[in-house]
Amino acid sequence: MIHVIAVITAHPGQRAAVLEKFRANIPAVLAEEGCIEYVPVVDAPGFPAVTGEDSFIVVEKWASPEALKAHAAAPHMKAYGQATQDMVADRAIHVMVVA
Template sequence: MSTVHVFAIITAKPGQREAVLELFNANVPTVLAEDGCIAYEATVDTENAGPMQTLFGPDIFVVVEKWASMAALGAHATSEHMKAYSASTKDMLADRVIHILSPFQ
């Protein structure tokens, strides 16, 4: 199977985005060390991108991920460090939308 790309749109409760991002960033080295992790980073709206940009807003960040396979992504999703991260941020989040995409062949 080919690589998979993940775009996770995370909406923090008002005023909580920075706290969630701190916890996210603390977890990044562990995730990057996982088998099959190619890329994993949080992104936010680019300032002054002009009229071509549609903003997510001040409470949202988007996690951009790339995995070698669905199996690697599945192992990531059920890992102990992700369970701990989810538990530590649960009360700070308003919503989470996950898009899993494959390259068009």
């Protein structure tokens, strides 16, 4: 299994707009072959902030490297990237396996 932790940082004040487009894309991603989990998360109230006001983390699980590669090339992901490109300041993608 492949685990992905993606840190998405929006331009100031744009996180809600990016999350709206992200959430609209979730059903298409979950329908992809090999997608096990795909969820955005933000800082929990009452705990020290990790992401801050402009960022969120995407927690993903994929059945195989091939499934993740297909996801990256999927038309709906290209459309999401184009729709959010002017709202996103930075993106860090960490692809991992269980140690």
